[in-house]
Amino acid sequence: MTSKRKFNRRDFIQATSAATATGFFMGTSAVSRGQDSPNERPVFATIGLRNQGWTITSKSTKFADFAAFADLDETVLGENLAKLKERTGQTADGYADYRKVLDRDDIDAVMIAAPDHWHTKISVEAMLAGKDVYCEKPLTLTIDEGKLIEKVVKQTGRVFQVGTMQRTECDHRFLKAIALIRDGRIGEIRKVTCGINGATGSPVIPAIDVPKGLDWDTWLGPAPKVPYRALPEMREGYGGGVPLYTNCHYAWRNWYEYSGGQMNDWGAHHVDIATWALGADATGPNKVTPVSFSLPVDYKDGYPTVSDQYNSPTKFEIHANMPGDIPLVITSEGDNGILFEGTKGRFFVNRGKLTGKPVEDLETNPLPEGAVEAVYGGPVSENHTANWIAAMNSREQPISDVWSHNRMLETCHLANIAIRLGRELKWDPTKREIIGDDQANAFLSRESRKGFEISM
Template structure:
């Protein structure tokens, strides 16, 4: 059995290398196997605790016990250990290095809420350590990372939930929207518009001393080595307690080195719902065209020419040619949400409302009784973590699986590549590669920094 597993893993790694994915390092066999099933109340650990890391941890305390927390910022780590300790009978253990979490046999699952450039490395290593995984969206930094994660989920049989919580929460408005489309309430879908908002540019951000509490080298991890930058003005409200402008903390989303701007932030939510509604969760676009857009810095050959300010798109309008002649538009302007337009009408949905004549018509002509459950695949879970734990117990994949997530996220990644290169991209959804454009295809993967390869 072990010999067969090692042979399969060798073939898998050879296949990934042939596909041009990130460098990997073989992990010893005794580290691959983990617990086969969770306890009645599963034991969790969270890796990455600022902002969304605390949000998903706090929501999950109702369903799971947290044995450990990990973060590279000592202040964030300490504060969250205290908060979790107040909510459960025992303080979780605290680690700077996530690998100490993966080495523990008493942990059933990890929740990953690090910056995006860390997701794939931690997720893959967690699965090979025998852990189920809940990872915040966007799941990946590149398209090839998504292919790698899919392969490891299939190989290891681990349960993997992506944190696109609109699939389970928001008072079921999005599930209702999908059910309406599938029930033909707007006829044949012609257009879908995803309003996801824009991002702000930044002033020049100087190199400054690294805060004492931050392990900057480990924060960078697989990303290229670069100095820590920040301005003294502090952020208020959500994400407070950190510089308003920096190349770390909450501002990581504004840098292509670590994320994909609004396209992979809000885009990962609304493009997901749009693809689900039009039946495109297992396919992809044929073309992605940047109609108009603004990049906050100059680019050459797809790369920013300066490194001292934000570099993701601040505004954009992108056309995406989807199957069945559906035109998708991703906008930085207009209301945040999704507008569905068909041959018989149109309606709009976001986290605060669902509105339009087809919605009003539900008063006299309601959806079939089980329409929303049919969309969800059963009774709708109490929240996204509850669905994850239900999947852990049944050993099935949850509502936000890696395959559907990666398919829609490919649209977001391609949109960023198209803007960086300033041209339309033709996409082969079967081969999952850009057609006849070697330069654009070079952006499908990213080589990790030496010493931060994925350990498998």
């Protein structure tokens, strides 16, 4: 299945020119070995192994062979190489530098589970190196990063799956929810509410010595250079053995420098399903309003005034005005999941349940045959990786493509910008820019730290 050709900067520019001149682009490899022999197992590598990195790897060993792992923490790298050996009997190579993975011609595709602030750089460089990509959600740290990824997917022809696995897994209840809406079971949608949980702030977290085996400077990568911070209390679960309060490990999700808090974490799941159900995954809102919110530290001009505490929102209620003037409410209150309300009824869905009268009515009035498959666009894959590999074989984009993901994630990014600035934002979904607010538009991109720019 290996596509050996790599895209360097000259190839990229030539392809861009050709695409502009002809109006389309044919990928770097129109036919791969996987298309010649659908039963051949692809060769994968995983970049970023802690927690979700191992989760997506372990789910994928049924369908693919893993030739390499990359992680900046030598302990995590060693532990996961051992787990792979125990699980599959395979021995993979381990690297601290992910670029050594991208240099290998025997690797068809990469699975990326590094922290969010690394997603765009690794993803773009992987595609330019001729690899298909699976990247964990949320895909980007900024809206402009999403535009860049879309551009490179189009220009390289790589197949790119985003890890919004609710589109495929969770007993397909989210697909059934959308099928209910499409079959008119709640009439016209009047309101959608996404409950995505609140968060907590942190105590003051002191700067301490970097743990042995962790390359902290490279972990920071494109983000600003800051000290490593942690308190002694340890976190249960999530791989264990990591500080509860830190600016690294699991807790990086609570810092805007590396992620987008709950808005981009759970929001990337539930806002995705809500946007899909609304038929708005090729557009987005025209206005985002921060009705209420709480930040754990003081802010000035959209930036935290201290650097030793978590800085993403702890509570919030955001209203996004979707096409048809349908309100999409994103809230930290209530049950985690999605409430759909229409002119004929309402129902609630999350990873554990699908409830409401329209759901109860299915006992006597089931959905038409093939309704769920119609939402999915064909036979439903057994898991997210299987869908990605099928797309790799067909050279078509998978169920969680970058375009629909980025459109959904723009709502989450805009919500965070609105919270940081404390005001409503008007959004042009065609130009993909904030209307009449230069300060807010400055948050659509970020400057990478010198030495960690994207290699084009």
